[in-house]
Amino acid sequence: MKKIVFPFIVCFGLQIISAQNITAKLIDKTTKAPIPFATIKTGNYSGVISNEEGYFTINPNALENTNILISFMGYGSKTLTIADIKSLNYSIELEPAVNQLDEVYLSNKTPNIDSIIARVKRHANKNYSTDLRQYDIFRRVADYVDFENLNFEIDKASQVKKQQLEQVNTDLQALTNAIRNSKTVHYIDFKGTLYTQTKDSTKLTVSKATKLLDHNKDFSIDKVQERAKNIMLRYLDTTKTYKVKTGLFKIEDSLSFAEIKKEEKKEEKEEFDINGLKGATKGLLRYSRFYNNSFLMTILNPRLYDYTIDDMTVYNQQLTYIISYQPRKGKAKYSGKLYVTDGDYAVTKVTYSYFENRHGSKVNLKLLLGVKYEENLNSGLVLYQKQNDSTYQPKYIKHESGSYFYVSRDLTLIENSKDRYKLSTDFTIEGSNRTKEELLITNTKATTLNDYNSITQQKKTPYQSLTKFDNTIWGSEETLEPLQEMKAFGNE
Numbered sequence: 001m002k003k004i005v006f007p008f009i010v011c012f013g014l015q016i017i018s019a020q021n022i023t024a025k026l027i028d029k030t031t032k033a034p035i036p037f038a039t040i041k042t043g044n045y046s047g048v049i050s051n052e053e054g055y056f057t058i059n060p061n062a063l064e065n066t067n068i069l070i071s072f073m074g075y076g077s078k079t080l081t082i083a084d085i086k087s088l089n090y091s092i093e094l095e096p097a098v099n100q101l102d103e104v105y106l107s108n109k110t111p112n113i114d115s116i117i118a119r120v121k122r123h124a125n126k127n128y129s130t131d132l133r134q135y136d137i138f139r140r141v142a143d144y145v146d147f148e149n150l151n152f153e154i155d156k157a158s159q160v161k162k163q164q165l166e167q168v169n170t171d172l173q174a175l176t177n178a179i180r181n182s183k184t185v186h187y188i189d190f191k192g193t194l195y196t197q198t199k200d201s202t203k204l205t206v207s208k209a210t211k212l213l214d215h216n217k218d219f220s221i222d223k224v225q226e227r228a229k230n231i232m233l234r235y236l237d238t239t240k241t242y243k244v245k246t247g248l249f250k251i252e253d254s255l256s257f258a259e260i261k262k263e264e265k266k267e268e269k270e271e272f273d274i275n276g277l278k279g280a281t282k283g284l285l286r287y288s289r290f291y292n293n294s295f296l297m298t299i300l301n302p303r304l305y306d307y308t309i310d311d312m313t314v315y316n317q318q319l320t321y322i323i324s325y326q327p328r329k330g331k332a333k334y335s336g337k338l339y340v341t342d343g344d345y346a347v348t349k350v351t352y353s354y355f356e357n358r359h360g361s362k363v364n365l366k367l368l369l370g371v372k373y374e375e376n377l378n379s380g381l382v383l384y385q386k387q388n389d390s391t392y393q394p395k396y397i398k399h400e401s402g403s404y405f406y407v408s409r410d411l412t413l414i415e416n417s418k419d420r421y422k423l424s425t426d427f428t429i430e431g432s433n434r435t436k437e438e439l440l441i442t443n444t445k446a447t448t449l450n451d452y453n454s455i456t457q458q459k460k461t462p463y464q465s466l467t468k469f470d471n472t473i474w475g476s477e478e479t480l481e482p483l484q485e486m487k488a489f490g491n492e
Contacts, residue, residue, distance in 0.1 A: 021476060023057045024085050026050050026070065029093040037383060038072035038094070039395060042478070045387060046443045049396045051481045059476040070094070073320065073339060073349055074313045097314045113307045116321060119345040120338075121300050124290040127346040129391045132452060135194045136443040138479045139281055142436045142486070145184040149430035150176050152228065157423050164235040171231045172425070179224065186213035187486060190272070190463070191477060194281055195447065195455050199289060203455045204278035209463035210473055211270075212489055224429060225411065232413055232423050243414045271460045278457070284439050288382045288394035296350065299325060304332040316386075318343055326355055333358040333378075346384070346392050353379035370408035377402030377434060393444045402434035442478040466490075
């Protein structure tokens with residue numbers, strides 16, 4: 001029944017998320033395809049971004065008499081009111097800006113790509129001021145794990161009754177099936193303010209945080225090993241204590257069935273370490289920075305990359321070059337596109353991903369330690385917005401990373417007695433994981449050193465733990481509209 005009812009709920013939710021918010025969709029006027037990552041300005045320097053499916057959510061009460069500017073690279077901008085959006089039945093069409101390009105650019109001279117790239121680098125310090133800024137942010141992280149192969153095999157069991165051994169194998173097989181059939185994903189959202197003194201000195205305050213997770217599908221490698229160990233302990237002598245030995249870790253003393261019970265009763269504090277959130281956010285922000293040897297300045301190195309002007313378009317009444325790049329030397333790893341304004345030579349949009357056959361960190365100790373790892377996904381998107389001081393600040397950053405992993409370990413429980421009875425199993429886990437990080441900057445402004453020094457960063461921040469998606473959590477706050485897969489979480 002849920003599978004029939006839920007799509008209706010999703011469709012109805014396009015119009016009303018709560019009593020306060022409305023959700024609309026951006027589409028191409030001709031193809032009717034969704035338009036992702038368009039800018040929806042609700043103020044001079046505030047607003048949201050349409051998600052990958054073209055949807056965005058805003059608060060109609062706060063914007064009742066406000067003009068909302070919608071713009072996207074290669075399309076004509078559109079200014080609407082809340083009443084206009086409602087009259088369009090929450091479906092907004094944008095038209096390609098072909099005619100505008102004819103009006104802005106009339107020339108028979110081919111632009112020089114080397115000159116454009118050189119000017120981008122030369123103007124970077126003026127176009128991108130990163131020190132002493134205050135960013136109001138919303139950050140979302142989605143983690144996915146897909147298990148391709150999983151195998152448990154008990155290869156040694158001393159002083160374990162046949163019936164108990166059969167039950168151990170039954171429970172281990174049930175764990176294996178649960179992991180194989182699972183779609184392991186969890187989400188972390190938080191809203192707060194990031195203060196930057198320099199690219200390395202930052203502070204973070206968090207106003208609200210949530211974690212959306214099905215605890216029954218928490219199948220990290222360590223969690224899987226922990227569950228397997230606990231299953232084995234349950235069928236041994238519960239009055240004894242045991243040592244645990246794995247292929248990669250040293251022996252740990254005095255693990256027992258009683259300790260499992262204590263661990264099961266122990267409740268984790270539902271709070272995040274703010275330094276951890278800040279470090280990850282700062283790392284994400286660095287994909288938008290221009291400084292010596294930064295990610296983007298490396299892409300602007302003509303010794304490493306070749307560039308081609310693919311096209312020209314109009315964005316916010318500015319002629320914009322669409323420039324593709326790819327490696328010219330082996331140590332260069334990325335390909336993608338740069339969108340560069342003709343007037344001030346600012347990069348207003350950049351995309352990147354690993355070029356063919358390129359990869360990140362790689363470890364292959366499969367024969368020696370039973371471990372293999374390869375980072376095979378690294379891609380992203382950065383959008384900028386021009387400020388009243390004529391600098392460009394990041395508006396939205398998306399970064400996806402992923403890897404292949406293989407782990408083969410032996411796990412042995414050894415009784416703490418003179419007999420040293422053992423129960424041993426080998427297990428193999430093979431699969432891939434993917435992490436998608438998104439950072440929406442809803443507002444940004446310059447600040448002062450005194451303002452920065454006056455900010456006190458807390459050590460921890462509480463979060464609300466969710467087992468199913470709740471569309472009322474963020475109320476009327478400016479956030480990223482969730483994808484349908486997130487809305488369906490816990491409602492399948």
